[in-house]
Amino acid sequence: METQKIEKKRNSFLMRVAFYLLAAVLIMLFFCPVCFLELNVNLFRGLVFSFVLFFVLAEGNGALMQWMNKVYPWDKNPKKRFYISLLVIQAFSIPIIILVNVVFWIYLLGRPLNYIFTGAFYADIIPSVLITVIISLALFSLEFLDRWQKNAELLQRKKNKELYAQIESLQNQIKPHFLFNNLNAVTSIIPTDPDTAIKFINQLSKVYRYILDHQQSEIVGLETELNFAKSYVYLLEIRYGNKLQVQWDVEDLTGNLPPYTLQLLIENAVKHNVISNKKPLHVLIKRKDNWLAISNNLQVKAAEGASWGIGLQNIKDRFEILANKQVIVEKSDTEFIVEVPLLTIEK
Numbered sequence: 001m002e003t004q005k006i007e008k009k010r011n012s013f014l015m016r017v018a019f020y021l022l023a024a025v026l027i028m029l030f031f032c033p034v035c036f037l038e039l040n041v042n043l044f045r046g047l048v049f050s051f052v053l054f055f056v057l058a059e060g061n062g063a064l065m066q067w068m069n070k071v072y073p074w075d076k077n078p079k080k081r082f083y084i085s086l087l088v089i090q091a092f093s094i095p096i097i098i099l100v101n102v103v104f105w106i107y108l109l110g111r112p113l114n115y116i117f118t119g120a121f122y123a124d125i126i127p128s129v130l131i132t133v134i135i136s137l138a139l140f141s142l143e144f145l146d147r148w149q150k151n152a153e154l155l156q157r158k159k160n161k162e163l164y165a166q167i168e169s170l171q172n173q174i175k176p177h178f179l180f181n182n183l184n185a186v187t188s189i190i191p192t193d194p195d196t197a198i199k200f201i202n203q204l205s206k207v208y209r210y211i212l213d214h215q216q217s218e219i220v221g222l223e224t225e226l227n228f229a230k231s232y233v234y235l236l237e238i239r240y241g242n243k244l245q246v247q248w249d250v251e252d253l254t255g256n257l258p259p260y261t262l263q264l265l266i267e268n269a270v271k272h273n274v275i276s277n278k279k280p281l282h283v284l285i286k287r288k289d290n291w292l293a294i295s296n297n298l299q300v301k302a303a304e305g306a307s308w309g310i311g312l313q314n315i316k317d318r319f320e321i322l323a324n325k326q327v328i329v330e331k332s333d334t335e336f337i338v339e340v341p342l343l344t345i346e347k
Contacts, residue, residue: 261340
């Protein structure tokens, strides 16, 4: 393992050296293209000078940035880090550029010491400084964008985990609520109609199997949800008979919904309205473009039992969390309508 790390570091260093050599050649081509025609000692000196300058600046700045990542990481304050990094780079690079030029012109080429106080010396330095500034801006801009994107992705993943936890919590509320209500229903049927109670229990097991199978699902296909809702309505019809009349007007089966949406809305209508032979409850499930409308005639019970606080609010919460979409609720003196948006799965 340690050998692999050493090998990886060595290969990385050799690749950087190769890049510095290539950069030195490109710089010489830009500033002195005729030097390549003559192939003399000036070309060699220029290549050595450019290579040394690139090597010292790049390796030194790289070490500085690693230190900066520990002392003042990008996610702390990206904008401030960008300007601090730029300032640190220039504070390191300019003295290094001057030092390399002094060594090159004074000690290697034999220029007099007072050459460093002439305009020609600084004319040689200015291109190096400009190139360093331009490269630093480009590299830091790329690193800034890369860090910003990574932080944005990290934040989104964290947000998604929180949202999924909320969805799971909401869906876990449904299971005991659903089972409790239906066990109450079958308990009331057993003394008077045991055969119907057996049919009810058999159908209930199928419906509850759907709930268990989709407890980890965020959304399900419309056709799947409709089939589940129809199975649930079958339970209600065993209990209420002709006092409950449900109509289905959905031909286009494309689209998706959070699981249990229709079941909760139908249950909501049954729970809050009078259902009797004289006052049957009519429920209509109808598609309207990319919306599904669930409506019922309004005949509110005079006195209702304690509310579970789940039903409609649960649906609103899940649509907001999953798709940032609102559920439309309309209420008149005679009718109650809930419209839910049909969701699409992004590929």
